[in-house]
Amino acid sequence: MKRILPFIIAFLFTFSTGQLISQASDTINPGHHASVKHPAPGSTDPVADLAQAAANPIANMISVPMQFNFNFGVGDYNREQTTLNLEPVLPFKMFTWNVIMRGIVPFMQKPHNAESGSDYGVGDMNFSMFFVPPVVGKGGKVQFTYGFGPAVNIPITSSSPPATPAFGSGAFGIGPTIVALLLSKHIVFGITFNQIWSYDPAYDYSAFFGQYFFTWNIKKGWFVNSTPSITANWKAAEGEQWTVPFGAGFGKIVHAKVPMKFMLQGYANVIRPTGAAPFTLSFMYVLMFPHKP
Secondary structure (H helix, E strand, O other): OOOOOOHHHHHHHHHHHHHHHHHHHHHHOOOOOOOOOOOOOOOOOHHHHHHHHHOOOOOOEEEEEEEEEEEEEEOOOOOEEEEEEEEEEEEEEEOOOEEEEEEEOOOOOOOOOOOEEEEEEEEEEEEEEEOOOOOOOOOOOOOOEEEEEEEEEEEOOEEEOOOOOOOOOOEOOOOOEEEEEEEEEEEEEEEEEEEEEEOOOOOEEEEEEEEEEEEEEEOEEEEEEEEEEEEEEEEEEOOOOEEEEEEEEEEEOOOOOOOOOEEEEEEEEEEEEOOOOOOOOEEEEEEEEEEOO
């Protein structure tokens, strides 16, 4: 119970916040039903439009994703590690371009390399800002969009009791990030990556993050997808740098008063550092706030 209580509290807090935002939007725009600003290519189905927007990491839509990661087989005693990533997304307009701001804050439980005992805390925050030009091929069967900007590692690490090693690097770092994707009526495919370096001589930090994402929207809000997160710590020893998962999952868009996305995925970490989890189960819950028509 102690392990899952922070996750339950975070879930209830986010859901309550979403309800308040939705009620405020309905007050400002009474009688309007939520829909995405730009429909999916060739689509007039609001569920299909939401499904496409939900699969697009730089969609012009406010969202509050929460991702629960359960890592199995950690360390010499095959323990379980859990992480909750809060990933709010806030877009705004800058002339004809969109600017998408995304923050990722991990709340973590890390088991000791023993039969029992764990540390609890918060890891470094990752903040990205994407500058997104107008969609290429707007109105056609296939659209292309991309974004670029800075990615920042912000050291907000804390834990109880103080963990060794710490939950984060403790380093402030910055670097470039980019995303590019193709969108059609049923398929969203793209890639994103960033590279962050620390400029503080007291730290030796250099990390890579990459992801390809593929989503096939079936019908009635159902979809199958694969969105593995590939990471590299360039300062680790040779053979201990990369984590490369392989897997897939499925989910559903619920077109309610506050549209929601539910997703379940499983990944085998085919390349991983010593002691890292060989398998990860991931559950994601997303509150979406599309533009009013």
